[in-house]
Amino acid sequence: MTRNAPKADIDEAKLEIHKPKQWAAGVPGVAVSLLRSVEQMGTGRTVRALRMVNQQQGFDCPGCAWPEPQQADGEHRKLAEFCENGAKAVAEEATKRRVGPEFFAAHPVSDLAAKSDYWLGQQGRLTEPMVLREGASHYEPISWDGAFSLVAEKLGALSSPDEAVFYTSGRTSNEAAFLYQLLVRSFGTNNLPDCSNMCHESSGAALSEATGIGKGSVSLADVHHADLIVVVGQNPGTNHPRMLSALEEAKAGGAKIIAVNPLPEAGLMRFKNPQSPRGVVGKGTSLADEFAQVRLGGDLALFQAIGHLLLSWEDAAPGTVLDHDFIDGSSHGFEEFAKNLREIDWAAIDKATGLERRQIVRIARMICDSQRTVYCWAMGVTQHRHAVATIQEITNVALLRGMIGKPGAGLCPVRGHSNVQGDRTMGVWEKMPEDFLARLESEFGIPVPRKHGLDTVDAIRAMRAGKGKAFLGMGGNFAAASPDSELTERALSACELTVHVSTKLNRSHVVHGRTALILPTLGRTERDTQASGHQFVTVEDSMSSVHSSHGRLQPASRHLLSEVAIICRLARAVLGDEHAVPWAEFERNYDLIRDRIARVVPGCEDYNARVRQPDGFVLPHPPRDSREFQTGTGKANFTTSELEFPEVPPGRLLLQTLRSHDQYNTTIYGLSDRYRGIEDARRVVLVHAKDIAELGFTDGEIVDLVSEWEDGDRRAESFRIVAYPTARGCAAAYFPEANALVPLDSVAKKSNTPVSKAIVVRLARRD
Ligand SMILES: Nc1nc2c(c(=O)[nH]1)N[C@H]1C(S)=C(S)[C@@H](COP(=O)(O)OP(=O)(O)OC[C@H]3O[C@@H](n4cnc5c(=O)[nH]c(N)nc54)[C@H](O)[C@@H]3O)O[C@H]1N2
Ligand SMILES: Nc1nc2c(c(=O)[nH]1)N[C@H]1C(S)=C(S)[C@@H](COP(=O)(O)OP(=O)(O)OC[C@H]3O[C@@H](n4cnc5c(=O)[nH]c(N)nc54)[C@H](O)[C@@H]3O)O[C@H]1N2
Ligand SMILES: [Mo]
Numbered sequence: 001m002t003r004n005a006p007k008a009d010i011d012e013a014k015l016e017i018h019k020p021k022q023w024a025a026g027v028p029g030v031a032v033s034l035l036r037s038v039e040q041m042g043t044g045r046t047v048r049a050l051r052m053v054n055q056q057q058g059f060d061c062p063g064c065a066w067p068e069p070q071q072a073d074g075e076h077r078k079l080a081e082f083c084e085n086g087a088k089a090v091a092e093e094a095t096k097r098r099v100g101p102e103f104f105a106a107h108p109v110s111d112l113a114a115k116s117d118y119w120l121g122q123q124g125r126l127t128e129p130m131v132l133r134e135g136a137s138h139y140e141p142i143s144w145d146g147a148f149s150l151v152a153e154k155l156g157a158l159s160s161p162d163e164a165v166f167y168t169s170g171r172t173s174n175e176a177a178f179l180y181q182l183l184v185r186s187f188g189t190n191n192l193p194d195c196s197n198m199c200h201e202s203s204g205a206a207l208s209e210a211t212g213i214g215k216g217s218v219s220l221a222d223v224h225h226a227d228l229i230v231v232v233g234q235n236p237g238t239n240h241p242r243m244l245s246a247l248e249e250a251k252a253g254g255a256k257i258i259a260v261n262p263l264p265e266a267g268l269m270r271f272k273n274p275q276s277p278r279g280v281v282g283k284g285t286s287l288a289d290e291f292a293q294v295r296l297g298g299d300l301a302l303f304q305a306i307g308h309l310l311l312s313w314e315d316a317a318p319g320t321v322l323d324h325d326f327i328d329g330s331s332h333g334f335e336e337f338a339k340n341l342r343e344i345d346w347a348a349i350d351k352a353t354g355l356e357r358r359q360i361v362r363i364a365r366m367i368c369d370s371q372r373t374v375y376c377w378a379m380g381v382t383q384h385r386h387a388v389a390t391i392q393e394i395t396n397v398a399l400l401r402g403m404i405g406k407p408g409a410g411l412c413p414v415r416g417h418s419n420v421q422g423d424r425t426m427g428v429w430e431k432m433p434e435d436f437l438a439r440l441e442s443e444f445g446i447p448v449p450r451k452h453g454l455d456t457v458d459a460i461r462a463m464r465a466g467k468g469k470a471f472l473g474m475g476g477n478f479a480a481a482s483p484d485s486e487l488t489e490r491a492l493s494a495c496e497l498t499v500h501v502s503t504k505l506n507r508s509h510v511v512h513g514r515t516a517l518i519l520p521t522l523g524r525t526e527r528d529t530q531a532s533g534h535q536f537v538t539v540e541d542s543m544s545s546v547h548s549s550h551g552r553l554q555p556a557s558r559h560l561l562s563e564v565a566i567i568c569r570l571a572r573a574v575l576g577d578e579h580a581v582p583w584a585e586f587e588r589n590y591d592l593i594r595d596r597i598a599r600v601v602p603g604c605e606d607y608n609a610r611v612r613q614p615d616g617f618v619l620p621h622p623p624r625d626s627r628e629f630q631t632g633t634g635k636a637n638f639t640t641s642e643l644e645f646p647e648v649p650p651g652r653l654l655l656q657t658l659r660s661h662d663q664y665n666t667t668i669y670g671l672s673d674r675y676r677g678i679e680d681a682r683r684v685v686l687v688h689a690k691d692i693a694e695l696g697f698t699d700g701e702i703v704d705l706v707s708e709w710e711d712g713d714r715r716a717e718s719f720r721i722v723a724y725p726t727a728r729g730c731a732a733a734y735f736p737e738a739n740a741l742v743p744l745d746s747v748a749k750k751s752n753t754p755v756s757k758a759i760v761v762r763l764a765r766r767d
Contacts, residue, residue: 004485004486004714005717006683006717009115010681010682012681012682012683012720013681014680015679015720016680016681017679018677018678019677020725021675021677022269022270023272023284024238024241024266025084025267025271025273034087040094041094045094045553052550053087054081054082058550059524059525059551060539061086061418062090063082063085063418063664064240064242064417065417065419066242066541067219067542067545070221071614083242085239085241085661086242093125093504094525096124098124098125099123099126100128101140101141103123107138115510117480117506117507117667118671120505120506120509120510121506121667125503126505126557127557127559128520128559129142129519130142130518131150131515131516132512134515139509139516139518147517148570148573148574150517151570152573152574154515155497158470164191164469165462165471165472166180166193166472167192167194167459167471167478168180169194169417169473169475169476170196170417170418170419170423170476171419172563173419173537174422174537174538174539174540175537175593175594175597176474176564177419177422177428177474178596178597179564180428180474180563183570186581188449190430190449190451191430191453191454192453194423194428194429195456195481196429197455198482199382199415199416200382200415200416201455201748202384202388203381203382205750205751206387206391206750207391207411209637209639210395211404211623211629211636212628212636213622215413215621216412216414217410217411217621218410218411219618221407222372222410223243225250226374227371228258228372229250229256229257229258229375229376230260230367230373231288232299232376232381232394233380233381234377234378235267235380236267236268237265237675238265238675240414241267244267244271245273251286251287256366257289257290258290259290260302261294261380262380262656262726264293266676267675269287270283270284270286271284272285289366290359292353293354294355295645295727295729296384296654296730298354299384300352300389300390300393300643300644301352302352303390303393303397304344304349304393305364306360306363306397307337308341310368311342311400312342313364321368321400322401323400326402326627330627332637333633333637333638340640340641348643352645354728367401372403372406372409373398374410374411375403375411376413377394377413377414378413379756380757382413382748382751382753383753383754383757383758384646385748385755385758387753389749391413393641395411395639396639399638404623405623405627412543414542421542421544422540425601425619430454431453439599439600443600444580446580455752456754457747460484461491463491464494466494469495469496469497470496471495471499471513472498473502474567475501475502475503477508478508479506480508480736481736483743484742484744487744492511492513493513494513497516498515498516501519502518506666507736521561522555522561522563523556525551525552525553526552530587530588530590531589532588532589535589536548536549537551543618545616545617547615547617548611564587564590564593569583569587594607594608594611595607602620603619623636646758648760649708649760652761653691653695654730654761655730655731655759655761656731656756656759657735657736657742657759658757660673661674661675665736666736678722682737683733683737684719684720684721684722685705685719685731685732685733686722686724686733687723687724688728689723697721698721699723701720702718703763703764703765704719704764704765705761706761707741707742707743707759707760707761709746709760714740714743716733718766731761739756742755743759
């Protein structure tokens with residue numbers, strides 16, 4: 001059976017279609033989260049676990065990277081500072097189900113490879129280190145020491161450190177991330193691909209050029225105090241539900257919201273806050289004042305049109321639209337940018353966006369009238385070929401009105417994984433700047449390699465070419481999350497060694513190298529006890545706030561090691577006991593790691609003291625703090641881009657791959673996409689009713705999805721067509737089932753991020 005075919009453990013025929021919801025959260029959200037939690041954890045553990053989420057002495061929610069309210073801003077945390085999907089993330093980790101040696105003895109790897117991601121994840125928590133020896137059919141237990149020596153032996157046999165690839169997913173704590181990159185660089189390579197390469201890399205690339213720093217410029221208080229919030233390519237009702245409370249608060253203060261999305265996502269339309277009486281019994285708060293149902297990949301065109309309108313209104317009434325003080329004093333490149341946008345091709349804009357001109361004018365007018373605008377975006381923007389240019393165009397519009405570095409305004413790329421931003425700050429990046437590498441070198445007195453390493457896409461290319469021979473994953477699910485599933489799985493299978501530090505069973509364990517190891521680890525919710533006592537870790541949210549996270553629950557198994565312990569012991573096995581880095585001491589006491597972070601990572605001075613403050617601390621951000629821009633020009637840069645949008649040949653659709661309401665990336669919690677009205681199945685393709693008819697198909701028909709790329713077709717089998725109110729010509733299917741359709745070479749310019757939101761596909765009848 002191929003990766004791209006349905007799996008027998010899910011009966012897709014059970015699909016039920018309901019009307020998509022017009023509002024998000026509210027009481028059903030709470031009910032679902034409690035039900036799921038009790039199912040996985042039992043009642044006592046549910047109460048204990050959920051009481052600790054996002055509280056100052058509790059653990060950081062392992063769900064998304066949306067920040068918690070800060071005392072310093074006069075805000076307070078609610079008793080339940082989590083959401084339905086955060087509760088699911090906790091339940092998934094704190095589950096009572098276990099995958100131990102008996103499980104592996106009963107299931108040959110070939111059987112596990114035929115299971116769905118859902119089935120694999122539902123089996124429970126991994127409990128002991130397991131090895132799959134060369135040629136063996138089953139994983140078998142191995143001691144921790146045995147596992148570390150095996151990795152050391154295989155890594156030692158490589159002809160160059162650059163033949164090893166060290167992936168990271170964004171749940172890893174700052175302490176573990178810092179040590180991990182130190183281990184990898186001590187070993188001699190910068191091959192540190194991470195999930196961010198597939199996620200917000202485009203935001204980092206765009207913002208670094210434009211503003212000198214690849215992070216968002218707003219705080220939660222800014223969102224609360226904005227008078228206009230533009231939400232582009234993001235589905236907060238599912239992926240950042242706590243953001244809805246922030247939007248509600250902003251609305252209560254009179255803010256307007258513009259949502260730009262090919263889908264009328266429930267969480268953008270109306271919010272019923274379960275923590276307010278109005279949300280429980282009333283109609284809730286209406287969110288989007290303007291819903292622009294843009295075509296996939298049409299955002300660059302939309303923001304160019306907005307820029308054009310602002311410039312033309314300024315020309316008609318000089319001094320009334322643009323923030324001249326900001327443009328003259330703090331920006332660079334305005335003239336060239338303005339020259340490019342004074343003339344635009346409206347026919348192309350119409351085609352790219354599919355929006356009515358009147359609506360674009362209304363939106364531009366709202367932006368023109370706003371004194372405090374926040375721009376939020378996520379994967380609907382970053383996973384396109386022209387993602388970097390699109391983000392820079394959003395930034396241009398913000399700069400025209402001086403919307404950066406002032407209260408209530410700014411740029412807000414909304415991050416995914418709960419510590420993906422922190423991992424980068426700690427040095428998990430294949431191309432960390434020289435300044436960081438030099439500090440690392442002098443702090444530890446070790447040689448640090450300077451040659452840039454492989455990112456995710458290039459790592460797959462290297463493994464495919466036999467140049468990457470060992471793969472180690474610090475969390476995540478590389479096999480399922482990466483593009484071009486079949487090719488990626490072949491690349492992983494060609495490795496000599498694959499090693500995964502994981503909490504739960506997943507596809508990457510069953511698509512394995514010649515020898516494979518599963519190293520089970522503590523989750524964020526669990527107590528972490530080392531020789532010096534209980535340890536806490538630290539994380540950074542989407543708004544650069546760094547704080548502590550205290551695991552509280554009893555670990556899933558007594559054999560588990562923390563990520564920090566695994567890295568330290570692995571380092572000793574690989575680098576030897578004489579190595580200059582005091583790995584054993586780091587394992588014993590995480591304060592010692594934090595002392596080093598304080599000396600190496602810019603902005604983390606006095607780290608141990610500051611992370612112990614109730615809210616932690618906020619990392620410096622020069623544009624936000626003082627309108628300073630550390631770019632080549634020393635100013636905020638306007639960017640000039642050619643108009644670009646995906647071209648779709650006749651008879652084809654443009655497909656986006658997205659998340660259902662019941663999954664966390666490749667971890668599938670259940671088979672319900674409640675807000676979109678899809679129940680009990682996942683192999684669906686959402687298409688506009690008129691497109692279904694025009695293409696000669698019928699609603700409910702089962703088809704294969706065939707993606708067309710220059711090197712040939714890719715096929716994902718058996719998807720049911722569901723008539724859905726998406727933008728015309730556009731379709732949607734769930735990630736990771738549809739990853740088979742994303743060509744490896746289809747990547748964003750400058751960021752190398754796979755283009756997961758614009759795949760040219762045809763629907764094909766099944767023989
Ligand atoms: N519960 C839950 N929470 C999560 C995750 C999860 O899987 N489950 N994942 C986490 C991670 S790692 C991330 S990165 C974030 C992801 O958060 P999102 O970016 O919200 O995730 P997606 O499901 O990919 O949704 C993309 C949204 O963009 C829209 N979109 C797609 N293409 C375009 C386009 O061309 N233009 C515009 N304007 N809109 C477009 C889609 O219709 C959809 O609403 O969520 C994080 N939080
Ligand atoms: N087609 C398509 N592909 C995409 C996307 C898309 O929108 N469309 N989105 C992309 C994005 S935004 C992202 S971020 C990536 C996500 O890619 P990854 O981060 O690689 O994938 P996840 O599914 O989040 O990883 C889940 C696994 O992490 C492990 N895990 C969970 N918690 C912990 C922990 O605390 N420690 C350790 N060590 N392991 C843990 C569990 O074993 C679990 O099975 O996927 C990308 N791929
Ligand atoms: Mo992500």
